[in-house]
Amino acid sequence: MAEASKKRARRSKASSDGRMLGCPSLVWGLVILGSLALNLVTIALLASIYEGNEPSGCRTQSAGLVAEDVREPQSSAKDEEEMVSAREISVSSTSGSRPASKDAVINLDHGDPTMYESFWRRMGRQGDITIAGWQAMSYFSDVTNLCWFLEPDFAHEIRRLHRLVGNAVADECFIIVGTGSTQLFQAALYALSPPDTTEPLNVVSAVPYYSSYPAVTDYLRSGLYRWAGDASTFNGDTYIELVCSPNNPDGSIREAALNSKNGKTIHDLAYYWPQYTPITHAADHDIMLFTVSKSTGHAGTRLGWALVRDKVIAKRMIKFIELNTIGVSKDSQLRAANILKVVSDGYELPICGSEHRLFNYGRKLMSVRWQKLREAVKVSGIFSLPEFQSALCKFTGEKAETYPAFAWLKCEKRGVDDCESFLRNHRILTRSGRHFGMEPKYVRISMLDRDETFDLLIERLSSLH
Amino acid sequence: MAEASKKRARRSKASSDGRMLGCPSLVWGLVILGSLALNLVTIALLASIYEGNEPSGCRTQSAGLVAEDVREPQSSAKDEEEMVSAREISVSSTSGSRPASKDAVINLDHGDPTMYESFWRRMGRQGDITIAGWQAMSYFSDVTNLCWFLEPDFAHEIRRLHRLVGNAVADECFIIVGTGSTQLFQAALYALSPPDTTEPLNVVSAVPYYSSYPAVTDYLRSGLYRWAGDASTFNGDTYIELVCSPNNPDGSIREAALNSKNGKTIHDLAYYWPQYTPITHAADHDIMLFTVSKSTGHAGTRLGWALVRDKVIAKRMIKFIELNTIGVSKDSQLRAANILKVVSDGYELPICGSEHRLFNYGRKLMSVRWQKLREAVKVSGIFSLPEFQSALCKFTGEKAETYPAFAWLKCEKRGVDDCESFLRNHRILTRSGRHFGMEPKYVRISMLDRDETFDLLIERLSSLH
Structure with missing residues (x-):
């Protein structure tokens, strides 16, 4: 291609030289014809590159070999039903x-953070990243x-x-990157378990606990x-306690329930961000887990990080991720580096206005949503929600309410x-309290979906009596 | 951009209409000038697309705000030594x-496929991908x-x-995407093991087997x-057999060693690509694993795929990846979709020259490297290498040699x-045969590193007697 464009450049040069030397009309005619033909070719070429269509010449070689109707194997309605009942992530x-439509089933079973799309659309090109074909090809990011x-950026x-x-x-911790905080959670279990144990170490969490903890701990x-x-x-005296704070599913602020010197804790701080809860202090625990899914909304990027104090533990977590x-x-790390940069820039660069501030955006949206939810629950009269105390947020400098990423709804x-x-009979898919170690009177409902979905939720809840 | 090319098309149409209607010379002059200008613009445009220049001016904003001296905690030389001895992936x-320098330690212990960087640099902008800040935020790619x-593209x-x-x-298989084929290998073990088993299922592979298989099978x-x-x-009658073909570490073409009706197989086809081996047939097994690391060289993308025949097995593999x-x-999937597209385009688009053909590039480089390696081994006189039979490659239509991604070197x-x-005493880091279930007289050496590193290997091997 580079060769072709050089030839084109040479030809183009020849035609302009020709004009300068004052060629006879035959040559002129040829120049014009050649030039026009060249335009047509390049236009066609550019169109094929930029319109993202399959280039027309590209499937003809193999087309005869493959039936046009070969498609992804699709799951039937029955399969999906099975999957919904069998899965932690119900699809x-x-x-x-x-x-x-207005009557559509709305799926609020998982915490898909699509409400953040509108913020990132507003950010325009700032949130974009271009990764070159030759970039980041090695297994290694930084061997020092x-x-x-872990990508240094x-x-x-x-x-x-x-x-x-x-x-x-x-600042004093080791940072370990993981494929979402789910992988880091497993890395931490691996790191905290004595390798020579004869009995598996007990893993516990106070109810209601995040529904994935039991499944992810036990599947292998x-x-x-x-x-x-x-x-x-x-x-018991020896255990790993999972402390999720603010807690998934109920939004409560938590400390460890147990306090044995042989016990170990993993702090899951996925929701400890200003849009959900007042930042009352800088958390400072042995193992702290975070994820871009709930901080910036990039769940599809599958990226989390652990802050780890102890070097031996950090090394074993790294070993887990090597083996896993x-x-x-x-690619995810490069993208997330840029995303986090845009978030910090929004607060630290004087040129950015308030519309560049992710946490303000998130907080405002969550506040409106929680207000609407509490009103709907009131109108309905058959549900209840947890109440939260407000506190001084050191990040905003203001007294702030708690707006959890999930509603922990009880049917009264x-x-x-x-x-x-x-709720399923009313076409609202939620996650039963049973999965969180609680009664089925409770459900967890995602508060992070897109506006259209959230508005349907409010409309339907208000109409239930 | 599509809009610009439409405008260009409209302008071009206008100029050819003009010619057909027999316009006066002023119009002719304008047509010529416009047409020539258009050529220059398109040439410049094409050059910028294909030369792969980094766009400038994009990451300059936040520099002053962050302390320059905040750095990652670094591991000491002693730590690194520990890590090298303890790890599958030695860093x-x-x-x-x-x-x-000429005297540097060269690490050929892992199969880091950095030799492909030069191909992707040559491809310029074609290999690039831009991901918008708001794109692919959901957990879900395609719920049908x-x-x-799995991203449809x-x-x-x-x-x-x-x-x-x-x-x-x-075409008749389910495709399952994984975080590298390592994750898919574990997903397949999970899927093939009866969930209600009282005894763990035996996992086997013929020696020399890929050194990660034992560690990844047993770490949890x-x-x-x-x-x-x-x-x-x-x-035994009940087992999972791992069949790696061409085999890591020794490049041999393999079939299952066992043949019980209660046995199951996983075919690891990471190296079954034309740069390494003749493509003698289309593999057609129950579970086949592939990875971009070894096909296109994008190890850092951590992306593999499984082709799976049986729906129940596919569902359990998917379940594993959900839980894991x-x-x-x-981001990796979007990037890899583009990378694979560029590879196929290189063969299927008539405008692409031979320099766009990844497998030709890889094959040529591997052929030169293997020739150099065999010469060095001959000069040295203290090593031996496996010999391979050539075969007809159905992809190239030519008789082809085998050029494995690793040299399985025996010290005689x-x-x-x-x-x-x-070899370590001569500053060449390799992986001992012991890790592959063989004698320590053998080592595995990566053939996929950058030219500078490979050339040092050849130089040093030639000098050993």
Whole structure:
């Protein structure tokens, strides 16, 4: 191609030379014809490059070999039903998309943070990233770092953001990047379990606990650790306690329920950001987990980070990620580095206006949504919601309410014991309290979906009596 | 851009209309001038597309606000030594980078495919991808697909590439995307193990087997499966056999060693691409694993795919990836879709010259490298290498040699039993045969590093006697 464009350049030069020398009309005619033909070719070429269509010449070689109707194997309605019931992440035809009509099923079972799309659309090109074809091809990001698969720019922006927000003490910690905080959670279980144990270590969390904890702990039936349920009723001296704060599903601020010197804790701080809760202090624990899914809304990027104090633990977590996935996508890290940079720039650069401030945007939207939700619940009269105390947010400098990423809704209606089924009959998919170690009178509802979906939720809840 | 090319098309149409209507000379002059100007613009445009210049001016804003001296905690030399000895992936200061001097330690322990960088640099902007800040934020890629986290464009390009190369029957299979084929390997172990088993299922592979198989199978001490060693000496009826072909580390073409009706196989086809081996047939097995690391050289993208025949197995593999990492980076998938598209375009678009053909490039480079390696081994006189038979490659239509991604080198020197130590004393880091279930007289050496590193290898091997 480069060769072709050079030839074109040579020809083009020849034609302009020709004009300068005053050629006879035959030559002129040829020049004109050649030039016009060349335009047509280049226009066609550019159109094929930029319109993103499959270039026309490209499937003809193999087209005869493959039937046109070969398509992705699709799952039937029955399959999907099975999947919904069997999965932690329940997928239905409404997952990830806008409701097709006023009567559509709305899926608020998972915390898909699509409400942030509108912020990033508003940011325009600032949020974009271009990755060159030859870039980040190696397994290695930075071999001078203990976490050799961590992109330095991403590490830099993580520390910068924690300093800006003040939600965690990051500067003295090792940063470990993971394929979402789910992978880091498993890395931490691996790191905290003695390798030579004869009995799996007990993993506990106070109810209501995040529904993925039991499933993710037990799916491989590890000999290193096993799920042991509710921390508040656990009797034992040796354990790993998962402390999620603000808590998924109920938004409560938590500290460890247990306090044995042989016990270990993992702090899941996915929701400890100013849009959800007042930042009352800089968290400073042995292992703290964060994720871009809930901080900036980039769930599809599958990227989280752990702040880890102890070097031995950090090394074992890194070892887990080496064995599990040989590091973490560089593309995601490069993109997330830019995303975090834009977030911090929004606060630190004088040229950015308030519309560039992610946490302000998120906080405002969550405040409006929680107000609408509380009103709908009031109008309906058959539900209740947790109440939260306000507190001084050190990030904003203002007294602030709590607006959790999930609504932990209890159905108070007489005769309804299974709130999830009740709501499903009204075409609202939620996650039953059972998955969180609680009664089925409770459900968890995502507050992070797009406006259209959220508005349908409010409309439907208001109409239930 | 599409708009610009339409305008250009309209202008071009206007000029040819003008000619047909027989316009006066002024109009002719304008047509000529416009046409020539247009050529210059398009030439400049094409040059900028193909030369792959980094756009400037994009990351300058935040520099003054962040302390320059905040750096990652660094690991000491002693730590690194520990890490090298403890790890499957051994990291040293030379990993992923060019040798700093003629005397530098060269790390060829891992198969870091940096030799492909030069191809992708040559491709310029074609290999680039821009991802918008608001793009691919959801957990979900395509809920109509069983593998709901698989980007449709990536799936499309995978099928297209397999049709082009003819190395696997993909069209009737489910495609499952994974965070590298390492994750997919674990997903397959999970999917093939009966969930209600009381005894872990035995996982075997014929020696020499890929050194990661035992470690990745056993690190969590799963109750579902366990490493059981060499397939060729395995006595048993129920097992999972890993068949890597061409084999890592020795490049041999393999079929399953065992053949029980209760046995299951996973075919690891990471190296079944035309740069390494003749494509003799389209592989057609129950579970086939591929990765961009070894096909296009994008190891940092951490992306692989499985072709899976059976729907129940596919669903359990998907379930594993849900629990392990809640899907796979969309950024990596979007990038890889473009990378695979460029590879197929290189063969299927008539405008692309031979320099756009990845497999030709890879094959030529591997052929030169293997020739140099065999010469060095001959000059040295103390090593031996496997020999391979040539075969007709259906992709190229020519008889082709085998050029494995790794050299499986045996030290024949009297008194040297530990080839890895021997080479380490000459500042060449390799992986000992012990990790592959073989004697330490063998080592595995990556053939995929950058030219500078490879040339140092050749120089040093030639000088050993």
